[in-house]
Amino acid sequence: MIHQLRDLVMSQEYVTWMHQKFSWSEGTFRDIAWSAFYKAMDKFQGHQNSIRKYIHGWLPVAEVVKCYNEHEITKCPCCNGRERQDHVLQCPSQKLTQKQEERFDELWQKLEKTTDPILLEAMKKHIKRWIQNPQYMAMARGSALQSVVLAQNRIGWTNFLHRHIFSQFIKNQQDLYTQQGKNTPDLLAFEWGVHFIKSIWGIADEIWTLRCQQLHVPEELADPVEHCKTFARL
Numbered sequence: 001m002i003h004q005l006r007d008l009v010m011s012q013e014y015v016t017w018m019h020q021k022f023s024w025s026e027g028t029f030r031d032i033a034w035s036a037f038y039k040a041m042d043k044f045q046g047h048q049n050s051i052r053k054y055i056h057g058w059l060p061v062a063e064v065v066k067c068y069n070e071h072e073i074t075k076c077p078c079c080n081g082r083e084r085q086d087h088v089l090q091c092p093s094q095k096l097t098q099k100q101e102e103r104f105d106e107l108w109q110k111l112e113k114t115t116d117p118i119l120l121e122a123m124k125k126h127i128k129r130w131i132q133n134p135q136y137m138a139m140a141r142g143s144a145l146q147s148v149v150l151a152q153n154r155i156g157w158t159n160f161l162h163r164h165i166f167s168q169f170i171k172n173q174q175d176l177y178t179q180q181g182k183n184t185p186d187l188l189a190f191e192w193g194v195h196f197i198k199s200i201w202g203i204a205d206e207i208w209t210l211r212c213q214q215l216h217v218p219e220e221l222a223d224p225v226e227h228c229k230t231f232a233r234l
């Protein structure tokens, strides 16, 4: 399945679709870290079917399923808000935000050992702001990473969290590893990019699974006491 997805992503139809969907120039398209994206797809260990849908914006969120069945849910099962594709990592419900914060904290701790501190702070800051605002565009003025941030603005921060990172993120890491005198800095930086993309997908996968559990087994039914109360009322 994942190889079929890679074939799809590498096809001319996908390229055309992406150009039309995001109005990207050829230059912006070339700026994306495609190789890291493909490798991350090959190596991703979680629910590959869900992540395939997450990457492409095909998850069966409320806004999608209600188009096919008017009796289906029309709101997010966790916060009762509007649920579009972006909502997975932007749901404000306590249950999902708590889990998400835990997972991002773990990711930042792991990356601290290997990541350019300026780059890491920029990633933390912009991801946090994107979570609070789906239309987020980063202000880069005065930033040490101005060109990187502006390039990711062109690609989009939703894309950053769903599928595509700017290749310069990986190049920055390569420069760091070169300064540190590491062997094969290009390979290490590439693996850093693959790890980052897979980690974001891992977080999204876990959050989507929690959200689906809430849809099929609401919290009050998962709690044995509440479960009994509910059935006593029926």
Ligand SMILES: [Zn+2]
Residues within 6 Å of the ligand: 076, 077, 078, 079, 080, 081, 083, 087, 090, 091, 092, 093
């Ligand atoms: Zn929600």
